[in-house]
Every structure is written in C-alpha cells, then in structure tokens.
Amino acid sequence: MSLIMHSLLQCATYVGNALVIAYPTEAMFGLGCNPAQKKAVMRLLTLKKRSIKKGLILIAANYEQLIPWVADEQLSLQQKELIFSTWPGPVTWILPARNMVPYWLTGGLSTLAVRVSSHPSVIDLCLACNTALVSTSANITNHPPCRYSTELFEQFGHNFPVLAGEIGWRMHPSEIRSVFTGERIR
Template sequence: MNEKFSTKIVKVNSTKNHQYIKAAVEFLKQGIPIAFPTETVYGLGASAFDQAAIERIFKIKGRPQDNPLIVHVANQEMVSIVAQINPQAEKLMEVFWPGPLTLILPKKEGLAPSVSAGLDSVGVRMPNHPIALNLIEAFGQALAAPSANISGKPSPTQAQHVWADLQGKVPLILDGGATEQGVESTVLDLSKDQPAILRPGVITFEMLSSYLPDLEEAEARLRDEEAPLSPGMKYRHYAPQAQINLYWGEENQVCSLMAQHLDQAQAQDKKTAVIITSFPCQLEGDLNFNVYSANTDQMLAATAKHLFEYFRLADNLGIDLILLQGVIEKDLGRALMNRMRKAAKERYIFE
C-alpha cells in the first residue's frame, strides 16, 4: 500500500457532473482516497464500507488505529444505512444539517471495521459544502473522512495545505478555495442516555443545550488509556512544528508575560510569531497576526477561520516560537481554546 501518486490539485465548481468530481468518483470506486473541501476543513475521503480503502487513509495520515473516523453523508437515507437514528438525532439533523455537527449514534452492520475503531457507535455528519455534497451524491455512498493532513499537524483549510502534507500520497485534491469555518465539526454523542459534547466546534454548547437540556461537556470523561469515542479526544492535535506558548487571563498579565517571553526568545535569536486575539498588546515578532476586535464575535470568527492557516505559515517561515493569545471560553471560544490547548506546549493560563 505504498502507492506513489503524481498528485493533482484541481479547481472545482459545485456541479455534480463536473469532470473532476467524476474523476474523484473513479478513484473512490478503486478504493483510492482523495481530498475534498468541506465548510470546516479539507477531508481525506474513501468509501465507509471499503476496509482496504479505510486502511489506506490510516496509513496515509499516520493515524492511530484507535482513532475513529467521521462518516459524511449527502442525505438522511445514507445515515439510516450506517446508524440507528433516534428522535433526538432527527430533530438536530433538521435544525443543524447540513452543517458542522457530527452525531455519534449506534452503528449498523456493514461499515468497514476500522471506521468505528472497534466501537459500537459511529459519528455521522452532512457537510454544508456543495462540492462535498455533490461528490458524495455522485459516488452514491457515504464517505469516511478525517482531515486531509498528517496526524497531529494543523488541520488543512486550503488545498495547498493538503498538498504540503499529502503530495505523492493521494492522486487528487479537489480545490474549493479556503474553508468557511476553519475548525472541525462539533461532535455530539447521542449513543448513550446522557448527551455529551465530545469535541466543541462552531455548533456551540449554548446552541445545542436549548434542544438538549441535560447536555454535558464530556472531554474529561476520557482517560488516556481508554478508546476515544471521537476524533480529537485522545491525541495531541493541531500542532505546528514551532513551539506554541498559550496565554490567557487578565489583559495586563497576559501582555506583560508575552512581552517577557518574546524578549527572551529574541535574545536567544529564535524566530518568533505573535498571534493577537483578545488583547491589543503592543508586541512585534518576526511574524505577526492580529485578529483583535472589540466585537468578540467577530474576533472569534476570524480566529477560527485563520488559526490553522497561521500555524502553517509560521512553519513555512521556520518560526521557532509562537506566542498565542487565548480567547474567552464561551460560544465558539470553547472550540478555539480546545484546539489551542491541544496545540500548545506551554500554557500560561490565569483563571
């Protein structure tokens, strides 16, 4: 399974009969994974029923075998083939699909075993992206698709990010431009009596709790030795090669400590990047990103859209240290701090 491909990036519109969607379908029929855009990040897809193709995904990514994949569908009929749908799920599909919400449901027979990593449940979502939906419809089967990157690296929000990680490993990357959301889907476990968010995302706790009054956040439920119920729960994720220091707390405290660490790094001739989100600290590294806004919602949306892009730019420029401001942990900020904590090597968080 050490195939070497001459990888093509091709610009695609949303038409189901587009020549490159047809080409992608031919690869999928042969059990060869391809990369495609969604509204969250780019995915690496193969038939959810083809075990050999799913094994290729794990090999291409270097993904741990106990880390389950999310199944992407184009309609509810496809969901009913792979999972048991309960009334809670039906309501949430009606409200939030297509969109960045993955529902973990009891699985049905027939899925490739590695999709669910030995669990009796499976994560399913309907992406809100015309290329993804038309690809799945044209193929006629649900696609299992993790993010189209090397495991542990920042998720790809542009086709070039996929190329940087998977060039030579996949034959085709469907280029739909930069993704709209920039962070992975919310993962909601409906397979047990107590509904729980296993991975926060753009569909927030606040949005879901109005439909699920007993909703809990359950990342703490998992101990490291247990099998993860959802992608993103167990392993270090989203990290660039550069070291990330994460800072969150009172503004003066954060700005002062960031300035101190920046001075120390520059004195050691380290290449630095500064990412300003919540506080307008006056700091200047070799690379500087500023998404600060007095409007918190605008700042959170901009941070979500660009965070992984900034991580990859820092790596491209050989940055040694990224000084990253955190964000308030409410609404979309829950998802962002989840990703930031997982990516950071050092965390300076003052509650």
C-alpha cells in the same frame, strides 16, 4: 509546483477504485474514501498515521446515505429531531452503529460518528459516489489540518487527487456531540 485539482467525475472514480482523495469542506480540506472498502480505509489510516482504534467520521449529502451505517431504529423521535435541527451543517453526531459496521470505522465501539454536510462540494461528491464517505481532516496526525492546496502538496505530494473547489468560511472542525447524552465532545 501546485496541486492538480480534479473534477467531480474523476474524484468519484478514484473513490470507486478504493483510492483516497482530498476535498474541500466547511473549514478545511478533508480526506475521504468509500467506507465499505477496507483497502481504501486502511490507505487513509496509513496516510494519516492514525490508529484504527480512534474510529472515523462518515459524511453524507443526506440522512438516507447514513441509513446503511446507523441503527436508525434505535433513535427516538426526540433524538432525531435534535439531530435534524443541526443538519445539514457542521455538527457531527455519535449515533448507534448497525451491527454490520466494520471495526475499521467504529474503532471497535458500537457507535459511529456521522454528519450531513452543508458544503456544496461535499454534497456533490457524496451524490456522485452514491454513498456516504469517510471524512477526516487532511493532515498527518499531529500536524495542522490543511486549509490551502500548498499544505496538501507539502503533506501528501503533488500527485494526490484533490477535488476542485473552495473550503468554507468556518475556522474550526465540526462540533461532535453524543446523541445519548447531548454532551458536546469537541
């Protein structure tokens, strides 16, 4: 049995209805949902068996989609130049979060992990949803990330909504860096 791949419109509708979907990224399938919908984020955390204390990454089609979440005014011109020199692309940055960003995204910290993707399916999905999305590897915690639809089927069942498309050529998840120290975290 194979997964049923869903259209962009179907997946955007699922996201709008507080559901979790899988979608192709630069290196693997990701799980995503609307970051403003607590119910959706809790579903995602439950699916992954992931602690809320770990925080999550937001992925976007462009920097403008991250402005509601990131305390942009706290970033210096040099910090922005550094960030923008890596985007769009597979670099996630730890940035200051706006005060209103909920704990279920930050893990209780004052920072938020964000990235602007270069993957066409991610860009199209974020634009169709008109928001950045929660993005985490499509796998149950302590299992390898899903690179093939068969692995998604095994971990999440054949009815799980998956955006049609191919994963990119990268072999590793995005690099994570701190804007405060420049340090590479992953």
